[in-house]
Amino acid sequence: xxxxxxxxLIGVWLAAVLSLCVFSFLLRDxxxxxVTEAIFVGGSVGIGIVLEFWNGFYPKLIVPFQKFVAKAADxxxxxxxxxxxxxxxxxxxxxxxSRFSRKQAWLSRFPMAYLIxxxxxxxxxxxxxxxxxxxxxxxxxxxxxFQGELVQWSQINWxxxxxxxxxxxxxxxxxxxxxxxxxxxxxxxxxxxxxxxxYLMLGFGASFGYTVMARISLLTxxxxxxxxxxxxxxxxxxxx
Amino acid sequence: xxxxATIDATWFDLDKLNxxxxxxxxxxxxxYFIYHARRGKALFVRRIPGLESxxxxxxxxxxxxxxxxxxxxxxxxxxxxxxAAMNILGYVAEQVAHYDTDLLVPCIDPVVMTIEQExxxxxxxxxxxxxxYKEDNVCxxxxxxxxxxxxxxxxxxxxxxxxxxxxxxxxxxxxxxAEAGAATGAIxxxxxxxxxxxPFFIVACDYTLIGEExxxxxxxxxxxxxxxxxxxGQDYAKLVIIVALLAGIALLTADVCLPGQFSQWFVNxxxxxxx
Numbered sequence: 001x002x003x004x005x006x007x008x009l010i011g012v013w014l015a016a017v018l019s020l021c022v023f024s025f026l027l028r029d030x031x032x033x034x035v036t037e038a039i040f041v042g043g044s045v046g047i048g049i050v051l052e053f054w055n056g057f058y059p060k061l062i063v064p065f066q067k068f069v070a071k072a073a074d075x076x077x078x079x080x081x082x083x084x085x086x087x088x089x090x091x092x093x094x095x096x097x098s099r100f101s102r103k104q105a106w107l108s109r110f111p112m113a114y115l116i117x118x119x120x121x122x123x124x125x126x127x128x129x130x131x132x133x134x135x136x137x138x139x140x141x142x143x144x145x146f147q148g149e150l151v152q153w154s155q156i157n158w159x160x161x162x163x164x165x166x167x168x169x170x171x172x173x174x175x176x177x178x179x180x181x182x183x184x185x186x187x188x189x190x191x192x193x194x195x196x197x198x199y200l201m202l203g204f205g206a207s208f209g210y211t212v213m214a215r216i217s218l219l220t221x222x223x224x225x226x227x228x229x230x231x232x233x234x235x236x237x238x239x240x
Numbered sequence: 241x242x243x244x245a246t247i248d249a250t251w252f253d254l255d256k257l258n259x260x261x262x263x264x265x266x267x268x269x270x271x272y273f274i275y276h277a278r279r280g281k282a283l284f285v286r287r288i289p290g291l292e293s294x295x296x297x298x299x300x301x302x303x304x305x306x307x308x309x310x311x312x313x314x315x316x317x318x319x320x321x322x323x324a325a326m327n328i329l330g331y332v333a334e335q336v337a338h339y340d341t342d343l344l345v346p347c348i349d350p351v352v353m354t355i356e357q358e359x360x361x362x363x364x365x366x367x368x369x370x371x372x373y374k375e376d377n378v379c380x381x382x383x384x385x386x387x388x389x390x391x392x393x394x395x396x397x398x399x400x401x402x403x404x405x406x407x408x409x410x411x412x413x414x415x416x417x418a419e420a421g422a423a424t425g426a427i428x429x430x431x432x433x434x435x436x437x438x439p440f441f442i443v444a445c446d447y448t449l450i451g452e453e454x455x456x457x458x459x460x461x462x463x464x465x466x467x468x469x470x471x472x473g474q475d476y477a478k479l480v481i482i483v484a485l486l487a488g489i490a491l492l493t494a495d496v497c498l499p500g501q502f503s504q505w506f507v508n509x510x511x512x513x514x515x
Contacts, residue, residue: 041381099354116323132481138508181468
């Protein structure tokens with residue numbers, strides 16, 4: 001695909017050169033990589049601050065507050081509660097700036113405590129629901145599954161039965177591996193733990209292969225960009 | 241015909257009653273074992289190889305006169321894995337303070353950075369070396385994932401830390417960091433609860449804390465009765481889950497072999513609202 005305008009062409013060249021500068025890290029650390037690193041880090045911080053202001057601070061605090069103040073006399077009580085909550089949040093945020101003063105830096109502990117407390121408080125019930133209940137429910141499967149209505153030895157669906165049994169054994173063994181305060185000295189405990197580790201490694205192996213494939217497709221995408229958009233695109237732009 | 245819909249706010253969501261029950265049971269178990277641990281009852285914790293190597297890593301950095309790098313992931317301050325990483329950082333910083341070795345802690349989140357500065361400072365003070373604390377060593381880099389990975393890789397190549405710690409919540413940047421660290425020859429210890437990233441740490445790091453080992457680490461390292469009690473309580477909670485699983489599976493299997501619906505109520509105990 002050829003760039004439409006000269007500015008597009010400059011953008012493609014910039015992206016291509018910066019990509020090559022990043023790839024140069026594979027040889028060793030060098031000045032080109034350092035320059036790109038500085039651009040990338042500095043740019044991301046700058047963009048982050050602007051986005052934080054225009055996507056968060058301005059539409060969620062300044063604009064609603066302006067509207068609230070404009071009609072303050074007619075506001076119902078619940079809007080005043082909202083305003084108090086927003087002011088409280090703002091004050092907590094401002095306390096972070098106390099880090100710039102050696103004497104008043106202790107004030108920043110209040111928003112920190114609030115954030116960690118909030119995160120933990122919200123995380124625990126959510127964790128129970130997501131990581132315990134949902135997973136337990138997904139593991140509740142019958143060990144034997146039949147193909148039809150008849151409960152007969154010959155009607156057993158062996159593939160599903162083996163799959164379910166493997167799932168249950170795997171979950172129990174992995175759970176047992178994560179017991180930290182029980183002594184695992186007898187043969188049964190050690191064998192169960194080993195089997196748990198084997199299940200974990202099987203899972204990690206599958207996850208590794210899957211993710212590496214995704215990474216290779218990312219690399220393919222970048223190489224394709226360099227070939228199609230940069231080299232061929234430039235040639236097409238100049239009519240070659 | 242006009243139909244008016246009204247929404248009533250309620251203080252209690254009955255659909256989540258099972259979560260409350262689980263929370264109460266878990267809390268009771270944990271509090272019970274904390275009580276016992278505080279009364280001086282010795283609690284056993286099994287060996288976690290990844291954590292035993294922490295001292296080795298600190299010793300190596302001190303011998304070589306090189307700094308150590310501690311990366312607490314890309315999670316925010318409310319992330320449970322980040323909180324676990326902070327607990328380990330407190331221990332590592334206290335050990336490092338004794339040996340007068342530099343500890344570099346580049347952060348992705350300004351709030352996490354603020355907390356970690358306090359944490360490291362307190363650790364140095366506890367170790368009796370407050371003068372060795374350098375505030376600039378715990379710094380903010382950027383809030384974006386890949387620029388952060390790039391900058392940390394740069395630090396690893398330039399500062400050549402003797403030991404790298406990757407603890408907390410990680411995503412796609414895990415392999416970038418671990419590979420860059422491995423290329424510098426540093427001893428690397430990693431731990432994360434993100435199961436999709438554990439394989440990358442296993443292949444590129446010397447020691448890896450798998451999943452819950454990260455959360456057990458602070459109890460293991462500090463041996464504080466409060467944390468040991470928590471660990472023991474969590475183990476018993478897992479035992480309760482195993483018993484519930486076995487009971488449920490037995491009921492479901494019986495359901496299949498002796499057709500009936502007497503196990504459905506048991507499965508519904510774990511049904512979450514909307515799930």
